[in-house]
Amino acid sequence: xxxxxxxxxxxxxxxxxxxxxxxxxxxxxxxxxNAATNANSSQDVASAQTQVNEAQKEVDxxxxxxxxxxxxxxxxxxxxxxxxxxxxxxxxxxxxxxxxVASASRYNSFIQSNLSQAQSDxxxxxxxxxxxxxxxxxxxxxxxxxxxxxxxxNNQLDEIHKKNSDINAQIDSVNSDxxxxxxxxxxxxxxxxxxxxxxxxxxxALNAKQPKIDAATQDLQNAQKDLGEATSTNEQFTLPQSYIxxxxxxxxxxxxxxxxxxxxxxxxxxxxxAGDASDTVYDDPSALSDSDSKRxxxxxxxxxxxxxxxxxxxxxxxxxxGSLAYAKRYTQEYQNSNYVFRKYNAIKSASSIMGLDEYAVxxxxxxANRQVTGWSQVATNGYVHxxxxxxxxxxxxxxxxxxxxxxxxLADPSNYKNITDSNGYFSVAVTTQDDKFYxxxxxxxxxxxxxxxxxxxxxPVSKEEIATKEDTVKKAQTTLDQVKNDASAEQSTYxxxxxxxxxxxxxxxxxxxxxxxxxxxxxxxRSQIEDDTFAKADVKQAVVALSxxxxxxxxxxxxxxxxxxxxxxxxxxxxxAKQDATLATNELDKEESDLNNVKQKxxxxxxxxxxxxxxxxxxxxxxxxxxxxxxxxxxxxxxxxAELVLAQTKQNTDNKQNQGSSDNKQNQGxxxxxxxxxxxxxxxxxxxxxxxxxxxxxKTTTKKKTTKKATKKTTKKTTKKATxxxxxxxxxxKKTNKKKTPKKAAKKLTKKTIKKSxxxxxxTKKATKKxxxxxxxxxxxxxFTSLKGSKKAFVGKWKKAKSVSGYQVRYSMASSMKKAKTKxxxxxKLKVSGLKSEKKYxxxxxSYRKLSGKxxxxxxxxxKTVKTR
Numbered sequence: 001x002x003x004x005x006x007x008x009x010x011x012x013x014x015x016x017x018x019x020x021x022x023x024x025x026x027x028x029x030x031x032x033x034n035a036a037t038n039a040n041s042s043q044d045v046a047s048a049q050t051q052v053n054e055a056q057k058e059v060d061x062x063x064x065x066x067x068x069x070x071x072x073x074x075x076x077x078x079x080x081x082x083x084x085x086x087x088x089x090x091x092x093x094x095x096x097x098x099x100x101v102a103s104a105s106r107y108n109s110f111i112q113s114n115l116s117q118a119q120s121d122x123x124x125x126x127x128x129x130x131x132x133x134x135x136x137x138x139x140x141x142x143x144x145x146x147x148x149x150x151x152x153x154n155n156q157l158d159e160i161h162k163k164n165s166d167i168n169a170q171i172d173s174v175n176s177d178x179x180x181x182x183x184x185x186x187x188x189x190x191x192x193x194x195x196x197x198x199x200x201x202x203x204x205a206l207n208a209k210q211p212k213i214d215a216a217t218q219d220l221q222n223a224q225k226d227l228g229e230a231t232s233t234n235e236q237f238t239l240p241q242s243y244i245x246x247x248x249x250x251x252x253x254x255x256x257x258x259x260x261x262x263x264x265x266x267x268x269x270x271x272x273x274a275g276d277a278s279d280t281v282y283d284d285p286s287a288l289s290d291s292d293s294k295r296x297x298x299x300x301x302x303x304x305x306x307x308x309x310x311x312x313x314x315x316x317x318x319x320x321x322g323s324l325a326y327a328k329r330y331t332q333e334y335q336n337s338n339y340v341f342r343k344y345n346a347i348k349s350a351s352s353i354m355g356l357d358e359y360a361v362x363x364x365x366x367x368a369n370r371q372v373t374g375w376s377q378v379a380t381n382g383y384v385h386x387x388x389x390x391x392x393x394x395x396x397x398x399x400x401x402x403x404x405x406x407x408x409x410l411a412d413p414s415n416y417k418n419i420t421d422s423n424g425y426f427s428v429a430v431t432t433q434d435d436k437f438y439x440x441x442x443x444x445x446x447x448x449x450x451x452x453x454x455x456x457x458x459x460p461v462s463k464e465e466i467a468t469k470e471d472t473v474k475k476a477q478t479t480l481d482q483v484k485n486d487a488s489a490e491q492s493t494y495x496x497x498x499x500x501x502x503x504x505x506x507x508x509x510x511x512x513x514x515x516x517x518x519x520x521x522x523x524x525x526r527s528q529i530e531d532d533t534f535a536k537a538d539v540k541q542a543v544v545a546l547s548x549x550x551x552x553x554x555x556x557x558x559x560x561x562x563x564x565x566x567x568x569x570x571x572x573x574x575x576x577a578k579q580d581a582t583l584a585t586n587e588l589d590k591e592e593s594d595l596n597n598v599k600q601k602x603x604x605x606x607x608x609x610x611x612x613x614x615x616x617x618x619x620x621x622x623x624x625x626x627x628x629x630x631x632x633x634x635x636x637x638x639x640x641x642a643e644l645v646l647a648q649t650k651q652n653t654d655n656k657q658n659q660g661s662s663d664n665k666q667n668q669g670x671x672x673x674x675x676x677x678x679x680x681x682x683x684x685x686x687x688x689x690x691x692x693x694x695x696x697x698x699k700t701t702t703k704k705k706t707t708k709k710a711t712k713k714t715t716k717k718t719t720k721k722a723t724x725x726x727x728x729x730x731x732x733x734k735k736t737n738k739k740k741t742p743k744k745a746a747k748k749l750t751k752k753t754i755k756k757s758x759x760x761x762x763x764t765k766k767a768t769k770k771x772x773x774x775x776x777x778x779x780x781x782x783x784f785t786s787l788k789g790s791k792k793a794f795v796g797k798w799k800k801a802k803s804v805s806g807y808q809v810r811y812s813m814a815s816s817m818k819k820a821k822t823k824x825x826x827x828x829k830l831k832v833s834g835l836k837s838e839k840k841y842x843x844x845x846x847s848y849r850k851l852s853g854k855x856x857x858x859x860x861x862x863x864k865t866v867k868t869r
């Protein structure tokens with residue numbers, strides 16, 4: 001709606017009034033309502049005058065408030081200028097204090113560097129002193145060792161001289177004993193020479209009767225052997241009843257039968273007695289004599305016959321001259337064979353030679369160990385041959401092997417009938433192979449034999465012949481006893497003289513043994529005599545080493561004195577450096593204290609300035625607001641005055657109108673009221689719009705300040721205040737609508753307010769994110785409690801820091817930490833090795849903490865120096 005000026009309103013009112021007057025005077029219809037119209041005009045004038053008075057009062061009040069606000073603004077500006085000047089002065093003071101602190105800090109760093117260097121020099125001097133002391137102690141120990149070595153070498157030389165002297169004395173004593181033994185031997189030899197003719201005479205007397213004794217002894221041995229051979233074939237083996245029951249079908253308990261059989265075999269007594277006259281000894285068991293071969297075959301035959309008689313078997317084995325000849329041929333063929341299956345080849349070959357069917361002969365053998373005295377191996381054409389040296393084998397061993405063969409066959413349930421049910425001609429052969437000898441039982445089927453095969457049975461010696469042989473043994477024993485009794489006197493004389501002669505020989509032999517022992521003892525003692533040449537050289541060398549050690553020890557003692565002087569000087573320098581460091585530290589603390597004071601003043605000045613600035617801003621905004629209010633009040637006043645003029649003009653016009661023009665007057669009044677109402681509404685809408693805008697702007701300013709404060713507070717409060725801002729904006733929009741703000745102005749105001757609120761909400765979120773990002777994890781730091789150098793290494797120790805995951809140590813040969821190397825550890829101690837010797841290293845320490853997958857570090861400590869050895 002366009003703004004209508006005061007002049008236009010007045011002109012329009014006058015024109016309208018004139019027109020109304022003309023109409024009312026000329027139109028007869030309005031004449032009746034003139035009185036009522038006049039009354040309304042008076043009321044309008046009074047109402048307009050009241051509005052003018054109220055508007056004037058509002059203008060006066062607003063002008064008074066504006067004057068007061070402008071005075072406050074002037075005061076706030078002056079105060080702000082003063083606070084700004086104070087703030088600048090405080091900043092300048094802080095800058096000056098910072099400059100002083102920086103200068104003091106640089107000076108303190110310089111002094112601390114000097115202190116560190118002095119401490120490093122002291123550590124180096126102390127290390128040199130400790131090294132010198134240690135070296136001096138080592139050299140003193142070397143001197144002591146050299147003295148001890150000299151004493152030891154000298155004592156060894158004395159011991160060698162004493163030992164050699166003792167050995168020579170022992171040699172002289174042994175030589176004296178040897179001479180004494182030789183004298184005794186000479187005396188004993190003379191006695192033996194005197195006894196020799198008597199012994200020879202007794203020997204001749206005994207020799208005259210010895211042939212009869214030897215002949216009688218030989219006759220007795222022959223008779224005993226003949227008797228032994230005759231009785232050794234009468235073998236009887238008693239089977240256990242459990243075995244007999246099993247074989248005869250009375251029992252099925254084979255295990256019991258077998259065990260009882262083995263126990264009976266183990267306790268069996270053989271007729272062949274080891275070492276008796278009939279126990280023939282053989283170098284080669286396969287070379288049995290015909291008589292022993294016959295005796296062995298008859299022994300086994302009688303053994304099998306005794307078994308058959310107990311089990312009731314009808315088996316019958318017969319030893320013939322032909323079966324014995326076959327056993328001999330079998331042995332020859334076996335010994336001459338090189339085949340792997342020598343037994344079967346020997347049977348085949350022997351059968352062929354004697355005209356027998358090889359399948360008519362059956363052989364069962366067993367192996368027994370020969371006595372082996374040595375062996376050797378020879379490689380020929382890629383094959384290794386073993387050659388044995390054998391001892392002797394007795395006839396009793398061969399007989400036992402034959403017995404074991406029979407009992408072995410009996411102990412096999414599938415083979416015992418080979419013994420009990422065999423029929424035919426029979427013999428036993430003995431063969432050898434490597435370190436074994438074999439006893440083989442040979443049975444020959446009697447059917448189909450050639451006529452040349454001898455079938456004459458070989459019988460054992462009869463009981464009558466055995467009795468005759470026993471009488472022969474008794475007679476031979478009687479004859480030997482009688483011959484020995486006839487030569488008893490000569491034998492006694494000879495035995496006595498022979499005993500004396502043997503005793504003299506033994507004494508002479510013992511003396512010779514003592515002489516040999518003495519000679520060996522002398523040789524041993526002489527070998528124990530030591531050559532003192534090397535010992536003397538060792539003593540001389542020990543003297544030289546002692547002199548050198550004493551000289552080096554003297555040099556080491558001088559080095560200790562020099563190192564001690566250097567250490568004292570370094571301690572003095574360090575003491576002075578510590579004093580300077582204390583002064584520098586105190587000065588730095590003072591400057592830092594002053595800096596803190598001026599910073600506090602700066603903070604107070606800043607707070608005062610901020611408060612003054614806020615007061616100035618509030619005063620300025622209040623002035624602007626009151627100016628707007630004053631302008632609005634003035635517009636209301638002008639409008640009210642225009643309304644009053646219109647009302648007065650209308651009243652004057654109405655008074656001049658005729659009574660006939662009442663209708664026109666009523667119409668004109670309605671028209672005027674309508675126009676006045678429209679104008680009043682237009683002004684009110686504009687004023688309401690401005691008031692709403694002013695109110696909104698004021699609230700927006702408050703929101704900005706609230707947002708700044710909210711940024712510094714927690715995220716929850718910020719979110720709540722942002723929500724409150726949106727609600728207040730919505731209320732402002734509703735309030736404006738209630739006051740009948742035009743739709744366009746309401747929409748424009750709503751869009752601006754929402755846009756500003758959206759921007760502020762976003763800025764609030766960003767501020768919140770910045771607050772979150774700005775949250776810093778503080779890692780506790782630590783510092784070295786000790787830092788010591790060692791050989792090509794150093795060891796650092798530090799205090800344990802709270803809530804850390806570990807520590808890092810970095811070191812470099814440059815004070816700038818250029819090309820520094822870093823080591824990590826979770827302990828409060830770390831040894832860094834593999835360094836260069838006699839070098840200074842700069843070392844720093846820091847802590848680290850692992851949190852939510854990230855690692856945070858503390859600051860590096862001030863570098864400390866350490867020197868390696």
